[in-house]
Amino acid sequence: MTKQADERPVLSVSGLDVSFSTMRGDVKAVSDVSFDLKRGEVLALVGESGSGKSVSTRAVMGIVRGNATINARRMELAGHDLLTADEEQKRKLRGRVISLVFQDALSALNPVLSIGDQLGELYRTHLNVSKKEARERSIELLRSVHLASADKRIDDYPHQFSGGMRQRILIASAIALKPEVLIADEPTTALDVTVQAQILDLLDELRDELGMAILLITHDLGVVARMAERVAVMYAGRLVETGSVDDIFRAPSHPYTAALMASAPRIETVEKLEPIKGSPPNLIAPPPGCAFNPRCTHLGELCTKVRPELIGDLPGRSRACHYPLVETAHVG
Amino acid sequence: MSAEPILEARGLSKTFRAGGAVFGKPFQAVKDVSLAVMPGETLAVVGESGCGKSTLARMLVGLETPDEGEILFRGAPIKRDRALRRQVQMVFQDPYLSLNPRRTVLDIVAEPLDVHGLAKGAARTARVEELLTAVGLDPAASSRFPHEFSGGQRQRIGIARALAAEPSVLVCDEPVSALDVSVQAQVVNLLIDLQKRLGIAIIFIAHDLAVVRAISHRVMVMYLGRAVEEGGADRVLVTPNHPYTVALRGSALEPDPARARLARGKATRGEPPNPVNPPPGCRFNPRCPRVTDECRTNEPQMKRHTDAAGLSGVACYHPVQEAEALSA
Incomplete structure (x- = not known):
C-alpha cells in the first residue's frame, strides 16, 4: 500500500x-x-x-x-x-x-434529522443539487459504506442504528465529497x-x-x-x-x-x-x-x-x- | 488450589424489559449461565457489549437478583446473608462515576467497614491507611477528595474500598478499560500482586483479550447472554474451539505490524443481533462461517469436562480444531 x-x-x-x-x-x-x-x-x-x-x-x-x-x-x-x-x-x-470522523457517532450525528436529510444536506449545500438527486446520491453513498438495505433505511434516525452502523454512516458523511x-x-x-x-x-x-x-x-x-x-x-x-x-x-x-x-x-x-x-x-x-x-x-x-x-x-x-x-x- | 470452588453460580438467568418495566419487550440478558471459581484463581468473563457479562457480575455481588439459578459461597447459598455477601466485593468500571465526589477518600474506603460494623474511630482510620498503602497510594491521601486523583489512582481507591471488608472474591467489571495503556498495566499488576498476597479469587469482566491473557487462569466467553466457551486461558485464547471465540481472537489487534496486518480484510460479518429477538438455535449462527441447519434450529449446550486447568467446554456443534484455529 x-x-x-x-x-x-x-x-x-x-x-x-x-x-x-x-x-x-x-x-x-x-x-x-x-x-x-x-x-x-x-x-x-x-x-x-x-x-x-x-x-x-x-x-x-x-x-x-x-x-x-x-x-x-x-x-x-x-x-x-x-x-x-x-x-x-x-x-x-x-x-x-479535509474531513473528520469522530469517535462517538451517536453524538456526532443529529438525533432529530433522518440519515437521508443529514447526508442530503451535504450534497445540497456543497454541490447545489436538487433534493431528489441529493437523496439518490445519499443512498449510493450508504451503499459504498456497506449499509444493508440503504434505500429502505435512508429515512431512519440515528438511534435506530447499531453502534457499528452509526460509525458507517458517520464515515459516509465524511467521504461524501471525496x-x-x-x-x-x-x-x-x-x-x-x-x-x-x-x-x-x-x-x-x-x-x-x-x-x-x-x-x-x-x-x-x-x-x-x-x-x-x-x-x-x-x-x-x-x-x-x-x-x-x-x-x-x-x-x-x-x-x-x-x-x-x-x-x-x-x-x-x-x-x-x-x-x-x-x-x-x-x-x-x-x-x-x-x-x-x-x-x-x-x-x-x-x-x-x-x-x-x-x-x-x-x-x-x-x-x-x-x-x-x-x-x-x-x-x- | 483446593478442589472446592469458593464461589459458584448455577444456571443463572436474568430477564429485563427493554423500554419500560410493564410494557417493554422482555429480553434475556443472561440465560442459564453457570460458573465456578477456585480460591486464589482468576476467571475472566469475556464478550462484547450486550453479551450479559456485566449483568452476570452484578448478580454475583447481589446488585441484581437472578430470576433463576443460585449463587453459592463455599457451597452455601448466599441469598440475603450479609456475612456471606461481604465475602464478594466489586470493583467498578468507571473510576470517575463510582466514587462519591463529596466524600473524602477515608470515608469512601471505610464505607464497607461502616456498613458491616467492622471498625470504628482510630482503628477505622488505621485500617484505611493500611488499605491505601496496600494499593500503592500514600496513606496521606485519605483526607483528599476523588477529583484530586488521576484515573489510575482512582481505580486504586476503588480497589482499596473493595478490599476493606476482607473479601475472598473480587468481582472486577472492566476495571482497566477506562485507563490509558501505561496505567492499565499498573492496575493489572496490582490485582495480580494482591491476589498473590491475599489469596483472593478474582472474577475479571473484560472485552480486551490481551488484558485477560495477562491476568487470568481461566476464561469464559459469553455471546448474547450465553456462555459459549470456557477453559484454561492458554487453551481458550490461543487455540479457541468456538467459532465466536476464533472471531474475537482474529479481531484482536496486537502491537506487532506483521501480525496485525494479517487481520486485514478478514472481519467477521454482521453484528451481535438484538437481544430482544435472539435468533433460534445457536445465537451466533447468523454470523458463523461454520453454520449448518442444525445450528439454526437447536441451541447447542455446553458440555464441560475437567482438564489440567479446571473446567473446560464449548457450546458448539462444529467446534474448530486446534490446527484450523492456528491457520485462521
Whole structure:
C-alpha cells in the first residue's frame, strides 16, 4: 500500500502551538508539532489521553473550541494556506478537501434529522443539487459504506442504528465529497472488536478507492500496527518520535515509545506487564527539561535541565531524546 | 488450589424489559449461565457489549437478583446473608462515576467497614491507611477528595474500598478499560500482586483479550447472554474451539505490524443481533462461517469436562480444531 503514497505532502504542518487559558494558568496542549501527510498514506498520531493528539488535528481543521490560542509556522492543505485563509474559505475546504470522523457517532450525528436529510444536506449545500438527486446520491453513498438495505433505511434516525452502523454512516458523511484527507479520531474506540475489524476494513477499502490520505488519531498500538505506514508518537503536547511503523515497532528509540509498547499486553505471550510509573504531567507546569523525565528509566544528566529537540538521524526517522535507546538486535 | 470452588453460580438467568418495566419487550440478558471459581484463581468473563457479562457480575455481588439459578459461597447459598455477601466485593468500571465526589477518600474506603460494623474511630482510620498503602497510594491521601486523583489512582481507591471488608472474591467489571495503556498495566499488576498476597479469587469482566491473557487462569466467553466457551486461558485464547471465540481472537489487534496486518480484510460479518429477538438455535449462527441447519434450529449446550486447568467446554456443534484455529 505504500506504493500509493507519493512524496508531495497533501497536508503539511510545522511549528503548531495550541494553548488554552484557564483560571489556573495557560495549558500548553500542543507545542511545536510538525508533520507531513503524504497523498494516499496513513499516518498515525499516537498518544495517551491529554497528549495533544486530538487538539492538534482540531487546530488543523479550524474547529478548536473555547479560548484557544493557535500559532503555527506553516499549515498547508492541498495547496491552500490555512494560516491566511478566512473562515469562509476554510468552511469550503472542510468536507471537500479535509474531513473528520469522530469517535462517538451517536453524538456526532443529529438525533432529530433522518440519515437521508443529514447526508442530503451535504450534497445540497456543497454541490447545489436538487433534493431528489441529493437523496439518490445519499443512498449510493450508504451503499459504498456497506449499509444493508440503504434505500429502505435512508429515512431512519440515528438511534435506530447499531453502534457499528452509526460509525458507517458517520464515515459516509465524511467521504461524501471525496476529500483528499480524512482525519479519523479514535474511529473504532467505542466499538466492539469484531465491529472494529469491519470498520478498519472499510477504511482500507475507501482509501484504495478514493486515494485519500488518512490521519489516524489513536491510543491503540494494535490499530496503528494494522492500519498505518508511518507513526508519530506524542507525549505531553510534543512529538517525541516519528518514523515508519515497521521501524518503530521493531526498535523504538525514545524511552517513552519503548515503555508504551512494553506496557501493552499481548495475547500470545504471558509476561509480566511493565507499566510506566507515575502519570502524565500537568501541562500548566510541565517538568523542566524533557517532559517524560519523571517517568523515564533511561535518565541522564541533561534530561532534567535541557528539553531535547526533535531531530532526525536516519532517513524518515526522528526523536526527541538526549539518550535514545540503541538498537541491540542486529539489522537484517 | 483446593478442589472446592469458593464461589459458584448455577444456571443463572436474568430477564429485563427493554423500554419500560410493564410494557417493554422482555429480553434475556443472561440465560442459564453457570460458573465456578477456585480460591486464589482468576476467571475472566469475556464478550462484547450486550453479551450479559456485566449483568452476570452484578448478580454475583447481589446488585441484581437472578430470576433463576443460585449463587453459592463455599457451597452455601448466599441469598440475603450479609456475612456471606461481604465475602464478594466489586470493583467498578468507571473510576470517575463510582466514587462519591463529596466524600473524602477515608470515608469512601471505610464505607464497607461502616456498613458491616467492622471498625470504628482510630482503628477505622488505621485500617484505611493500611488499605491505601496496600494499593500503592500514600496513606496521606485519605483526607483528599476523588477529583484530586488521576484515573489510575482512582481505580486504586476503588480497589482499596473493595478490599476493606476482607473479601475472598473480587468481582472486577472492566476495571482497566477506562485507563490509558501505561496505567492499565499498573492496575493489572496490582490485582495480580494482591491476589498473590491475599489469596483472593478474582472474577475479571473484560472485552480486551490481551488484558485477560495477562491476568487470568481461566476464561469464559459469553455471546448474547450465553456462555459459549470456557477453559484454561492458554487453551481458550490461543487455540479457541468456538467459532465466536476464533472471531474475537482474529479481531484482536496486537502491537506487532506483521501480525496485525494479517487481520486485514478478514472481519467477521454482521453484528451481535438484538437481544430482544435472539435468533433460534445457536445465537451466533447468523454470523458463523461454520453454520449448518442444525445450528439454526437447536441451541447447542455446553458440555464441560475437567482438564489440567479446571473446567473446560464449548457450546458448539462444529467446534474448530486446534490446527484450523492456528491457520485462521
